[in-house]
Amino acid sequence: MIILEHVSRLFRSHGQLIRAVDDVSLEIGEGQVMSLVGESGSGKTTTGKMIAGLVTPSSGRVLFEGRDIRMLERDTRERYRRAVQIIHQDPYACLNPVRTVGDTLAAPLRLYGGADRRSRNARIGELLERVELTPAAAFVDKFPHQLSGGQRQRVAVARALSVQPKFLVADEAVSMIDVSLRISLLNLLLKLRWETGVAFLFITHDLALARHFGWDGRIAVMYVGRIVEVGPTRAVIEDAQHPYTRALLAAVPEADPRITRTKSRLRLRSQDPPSLLHLPPGCAFHPRCPWAESGLCDVIRPELTLVRDQEVACHVAAREGALPDLTTVGSSQ
């Protein structure tokens, strides 16, 4: 349904050009989940915004139902705009503070539905029930500041659902919510997948969350603008083949003392992420990578190649058929 073809996006910063997204290709079919994982500055948010049409690619194409979203005729463009919706990270910033919940939800209904007030109100009630803000009547006249962060994010989800989308870009949609409420929002999104078959680009920095939400889907891992590994969730989490993915998995603390204190560590050659203004030549990860080979990784940029069940942009993994084990790992205790 959504295809990215060699999409790049440049931004200007301090008079210099930054390549925030560099030659990204992705394909997400109807009802599928693609988790986009990476750290800050990896380009995952810009990628999501290009899919939602909020940022235009500097080069490459975003295809909706096989057609470039910049070249859609009027009726297809309308369909695309309804089909693809985005849920932003910050539930405090994305709702209009002077609009009630009811007004917020009525606006897209008026724009796309054109229905009369009575059926709009019925639809608003339905939407609020769907996102579990019940009884709906208690929420319709509330303003955003009268709601908790979790409730606001539910309103944002309801607004996205109001136009019956086929594709949701969820950009760190649950990150700012407290632990006890985060999972109920995540479970709500999961439920929407089952009920409506909506596809997801699930953007997160949290690998465990990506695994939980997209266990039956795929994961793409981004590093300073490029996809370095993409494949089925299970393969990427349990049998990562890119050194950066391995480093993330080894580094992430887990809420289980025995697991987190005994899991093997990966010692990086440098602690500091590169600046987007001065990206290293060859593979951008090579200055930190324990597997890096000089004369190869610092010279030639690796392309995505099939390694086991996933595609990986690593010279060593591609040549060996799998990323070899390192002997320098040790546990912390």
Next chain:
Amino acid sequence: MTESLVSIRDLSIAYRGRGGTAQALREVNLDLYRDETLGLIGESGSGKTTLALAILRMLPPAAHVPQGQILYHQDGRAVDVLSLDAERLRRYRGEQVAMVFQSALSSLNPVLRIWDQFLDTARAHGETDQAKIRARTRDLLSHLQLEPERVLSAFPHELSGGMRQRVMLALALLLRPRVVVLDEPTTALDILTQRTIIDLLRSLRQEFGFSMMFISHDLSLAAELADRVATMYAGRIVEIGRTDELFYEPRHPYTVGLLQAVPTIHGDHRTLQSIPGSPPDLQRLPPGCPFHPRCPYARPACAEAEPDLLRISDGHRSACFFWDEVRGPDVGKIA
């Protein structure tokens, strides 16, 4: 018997606001022992930040302390932190107890080079020998895997978030405090940077021998770093114990709820559950146990009285009448 460095006794703190008085802390008792790392976990509004700020007496003006004591133990004497005069309080902060805030950018002075910030801090506490200050600073920065010369001549905005966080740690340790309090030390940092900070905190504590108390909403940080963990809810400690006890034998339904809500990477793919309802309004706490409206174990008794921390074993306590029925989720199974 392990030596207590900080003892909090029956401490209550309230904030006066437009809508009434919010009870941020209610009769909290807690000890921080020598050489331990204590993790305070809880969600926003649980009181964990108020508790941390209280130890340094850095509470906002709207806060008042209706009752309780904060005792700092030094040379066999107990110092009452809440009654220190301005000069002694200034020395207590930094020399005895140091704080590392979450936002490293806003706690460093943006118009001073890093070296000047170290110099100012040392001078303010009576150290005049510049060569000595420089040596100590360089030593700390090297321990934190920073290049001293490059960092010392930089302004805060010229450093990455992870580097600033490490500078903050070095600055906190400059005066050799016995206690370091950290507010969300890894929140908002990238995963690889988080790992660097966690490993550094562990090695710094071994090297310099301070006690550490950190507050976090992140259970994985507690699993990783803490010797003991205290769970806070609605202004009280509802469970406290050794880290293994809290994670593998939790005895308070709220701790269990938090554990059930956190996904892991290794281990089984298990169903995650959220805690129903929402955190209480601190201006209008429910009667009895404030968790009872959200609690799967709740009975009529829970709405009538609020349980004290009840003893389960040495050091493990839970503020739940029915702690012996409470069972944790299946954690610790490796798939």
